[in-house]
Amino acid sequence: xxxxxxxxxxxxxxxxxxxxxxNKTALFGSTLIVIYxxxxxxxxxxxxxxxxxxxxxxxxxxxxxxxPLGTDELGRTILGRIIHGSRVSLVIAVGVIMVGLLIxxxxxxxxxxxxxxxxFGIQRVTDMLLAFPGFLLALALVAVLGVGLKNTxxxxxxxMVPIYIRLVRGCVLAIREETYVEAARAVGTRDAAILFRHxxxxxxxxxxxxxxxxxxxxxxxxxxxxxxxxGVQPPTPxxxxxxxxxxxxxxxxxxVATFPGIAIFLAVLSFNLLGDGLRDALDPRFKI
Amino acid sequence: MLHYVAxxxxxxxxxxxxxxxxxFFMLRMLPGDPAQVLAGQMATPEEIQTIRQQLGLxxxxxxxxxxxxxxxxxxxxxxxxxxxxPVIQEIWARLPNTILLAMTAISLACLFGxxxxxxxxxxxxxxxxxIVTIAALFGISMPVFWLGLMLVVVFSVILKWLPAGGTGxxxxxxxxxxxxxxxxxxxxxxxxRATMLEALSQDYTTTARSKGLTEKTIIIKHALRNALIPxxxxxxxxxxxxxxxxxxxxxxxxxxxxxxxxxxxILARDYSMIQGTILIFGLLYTLVNxxxxxxxxxxxxxxxxx
Numbered sequence: 001x002x003x004x005x006x007x008x009x010x011x012x013x014x015x016x017x018x019x020x021x022x023n024k025t026a027l028f029g030s031t032l033i034v035i036y037x038x039x040x041x042x043x044x045x046x047x048x049x050x051x052x053x054x055x056x057x058x059x060x061x062x063x064x065x066x067x068p069l070g071t072d073e074l075g076r077t078i079l080g081r082i083i084h085g086s087r088v089s090l091v092i093a094v095g096v097i098m099v100g101l102l103i104x105x106x107x108x109x110x111x112x113x114x115x116x117x118x119x120f121g122i123q124r125v126t127d128m129l130l131a132f133p134g135f136l137l138a139l140a141l142v143a144v145l146g147v148g149l150k151n152t153x154x155x156x157x158x159x160m161v162p163i164y165i166r167l168v169r170g171c172v173l174a175i176r177e178e179t180y181v182e183a184a185r186a187v188g189t190r191d192a193a194i195l196f197r198h199x200x201x202x203x204x205x206x207x208x209x210x211x212x213x214x215x216x217x218x219x220x221x222x223x224x225x226x227x228x229x230x231g232v233q234p235p236t237p238x239x240x241x242x243x244x245x246x247x248x249x250x251x252x253x254x255x256v257a258t259f260p261g262i263a264i265f266l267a268v269l270s271f272n273l274l275g276d277g278l279r280d281a282l283d284p285r286f287k288i
Numbered sequence: 289m290l291h292y293v294a295x296x297x298x299x300x301x302x303x304x305x306x307x308x309x310x311x312f313f314m315l316r317m318l319p320g321d322p323a324q325v326l327a328g329q330m331a332t333p334e335e336i337q338t339i340r341q342q343l344g345l346x347x348x349x350x351x352x353x354x355x356x357x358x359x360x361x362x363x364x365x366x367x368x369x370x371x372x373x374p375v376i377q378e379i380w381a382r383l384p385n386t387i388l389l390a391m392t393a394i395s396l397a398c399l400f401g402x403x404x405x406x407x408x409x410x411x412x413x414x415x416x417x418x419i420v421t422i423a424a425l426f427g428i429s430m431p432v433f434w435l436g437l438m439l440v441v442v443f444s445v446i447l448k449w450l451p452a453g454g455t456g457x458x459x460x461x462x463x464x465x466x467x468x469x470x471x472x473x474x475x476x477x478x479x480x481r482a483t484m485l486e487a488l489s490q491d492y493t494t495t496a497r498s499k500g501l502t503e504k505t506i507i508i509k510h511a512l513r514n515a516l517i518p519x520x521x522x523x524x525x526x527x528x529x530x531x532x533x534x535x536x537x538x539x540x541x542x543x544x545x546x547x548x549x550x551x552x553x554i555l556a557r558d559y560s561m562i563q564g565t566i567l568i569f570g571l572l573y574t575l576v577n578x579x580x581x582x583x584x585x586x587x588x589x590x591x592x593x594x
Contacts, residue, residue, distance in 0.1 A: 216429065264431045273425065
């Protein structure tokens, strides 16, 4: 991309940034995301000590000054587990997005740019993966790979890959006919350079929107797997797994199930608000 | 019309092949001997050998795949390692429960989502629009399993109005279907609002208004009919989400459907059952997509002449 192209790109990002700053709900979402990130990064400072160490004599205590969100069935403070749980869900969300991006984006670029048999092959594999709803695909992959943090990330990440392939391919199909791509091709620029230096920067905005929405979905899917007992395993403080074990105590200690759910809800809501805001800033026609 | 239906049925074949390939390679991706995996950990060497012969695991991969397709066509999905019953028999026993839950949830979602979206579009940026938009965002972000648990706390534990789980009378369906519908209703309301806003700004709406038609006629006869296609698409697509949500909802409410079956099978490493339930979920999703495409042709006559 030449100097003018870079300047245009800068202006575009600036316009999006200004629009985003005017959107109150997107700002609220961004604030929640900052709190979520800080809580994950500062977990050992905010709640020193092990969040998994049991203290059976204090089990199922309601919220109090000492334990603002109460304690769980093993007497562990729920607030501490939620704070440490934000680390786990952040690791999962980032990991899932990395899997989706690293596999989906290059395949989408190649599929859209080269077309022909390569495109046909990649699209049929994408069709195959899209034949299953996302959560069920992740569930099927967990059944094969097994439970645990790494397999949770891999399974949900693979279920995100077809979304990125379709998104990037669609954008590339339009961009590859642009004059600057033809000009780059005419002066003998290598395909890899065209793809990564000229085309990729122009698909970054839709990828960013999808990434924000995808982070929310990843947290929701991971919590779902954890809740079913086939995601991250106890005693790791994962929000979904916390809800899963709280089910048994819902009749006599409903607070155990209430707070981890609010944490999941707020984390997903924040990424959805930011994603919606980004989409509105990108194209007002998409405003719903 | 018949030509359109035939064409659409043909398009389903590659998807079905895709599903079969995924299921076929699913077992082969597992570490170790697929026969041992299918037979379960308690199986005797003779049982493992029988399964190996049945599956033709010693034969070339394309022959194995052909034989796999043959068994799928006969709905021979093997025996459950957990219960030793035929997989298909257990699936048939549970399928009606999942369909009942899914259909009730999707009906509830349409019943609330479409009118909410219309109201929101007719009065854009009013208090009702803000309420619908916020409620939709909350619905999309809320974990269904948590909402289910909270509904149990309120309606079963505190108010004691409805049962906390299981099956029986119509009361047992209420909480699970509200839980499942909550997720889908948000998407339907958002899509209805967006497409209705667009339809209400079109020239034909202005013409209808200038002819002196009532607002009700304009909204229902002119705008909604034109906005229906994207709404139907979203309802069809949401059916997939609904199947995923059914797995979680059935777990919360101990609802004996396919969702609960697949989770139990994963926990018990019962791979024949996992394969069978995933196949049925995939087929259900494909059939719903096919039905959605066929409904298009009824709703919009332009489509069948394309």
